[in-house]
Amino acid sequence: MSSPFLESLRREMRLRGYSIRTEKTYLHWIRQYIYFINKRHPKDAGQDEVKSFLSMLANDRHVAVNTQKVALNSLVFMYHKALNMPLGELDFSLATKQRTLPTVLSASEVARIIDQLTGRNRLIIMLLYGSGLRVSECLRIRVKDVDLQRQALTIHDGKGRKDRQTLIGESALDNLKEAIEQGISRQPYLDRISAGNQTMFKYSPAARFTLLPDICSSHQND
Structure with missing residues (x-):
């Protein structure tokens, strides 16, 4: 079952008219981020933790460029729209562009x-x-x-x-x-x-x- 915090994010996205697919994707990356910060509440973390998380996705998990962008958008929504904690400029390791055959x-x-x-x-x-x-x-x-x-x-x-x-x-x-x-x-x-x-x-x-x-x-x- 989702936590009260995640449910509040879900309600916020629905109020803003986000699609169900976007809702599920954002909640997935927000959960991943919460695990990364050892299950602390995101309001007790911030810019440094977000930079570390995004860099980890690129350096350790080797995610695709678009995947890293979606993770970033998820966290920007959470901090900017839900927690009213703008992240400012973020300097993190960028995922490398991957060429794969569809x-x-x-x-x-x-x-x-x-x-x-x-x-x-x-x-x-x-x-x-x-x-x-x-x-x-x-x-x-x-x-x-x-x-x-x-x-x-x-x-x-x-x-x-x-x-x-x-x-x-x-x-x-x-x-x-x-x-x-x-x-x-x-x-x-x-x-x-x-x-x-x-x-x-x-x-x-x-x-x-x-x-x-x-x-x-x-x-x-x-």
């Missing part, structure tokens, strides 16, 4: 996955792949966000809490049309689509998707 799916591998899916899961994966959506964005799609004539989707409160438009991939278009036309009477995974203002997919916020990592392969752009 693990991606080839077009044929994606097709193999989609061929194994049906119903809701098939449509969700087709939208993720064809329209470049994040999982959270896809699961918040409402019928009124879909413009079949223009083959466009309006995404609300995306990354950075911004709205944007994206295209519906050709592979998903027919499936999306069929799902909307058939409605909840024949597609139980749709949520009251006739209302227009409801999200299309019934889902648990805790749901996670796993995309058969064993069939992925590494690719390098020339």
Whole structure:
């Protein structure tokens, strides 16, 4: 169970409209920091301990640049926003930039996955792949966000809490049309689509998707 202090940070992030992913990430690094300072309350530590922690991540754990930046942002939030203890200038060891090949799916591998899916899961994966959506964005799609004539989707409160438009991939278009036309009477995974203002997919916020990592392969752009 989280401590009262961590729960207060969680409430502060929710009041500020932070995403659930950011909330979990920040709390993870704040916990790591608290362990690093031997479970003292962060208000009893400060700039020197933060510099030592960030340097340790770079020198001992050899974390990636972005990982160190996320840890820094987590602690800046805690000290600046929650504890009202600005950290000032921080001089710490920077993580070195690492070049790694991303693990991606080839077009044929994606097709193999989609061929194994049906119903809701098939449509969700087709939208993720064809329209470049994040999982959270896809699961918040409402019928009124879909413009079949223009083959466009309006995404609300995306990354950075911004709205944007994206295209519906050709592979998903027919499936999306069929799902909307058939409605909840024949597609139980749709949520009251006739209302227009409801999200299309019934889902648990805790749901996670796993995309058969064993069939992925590494690719390098020339």
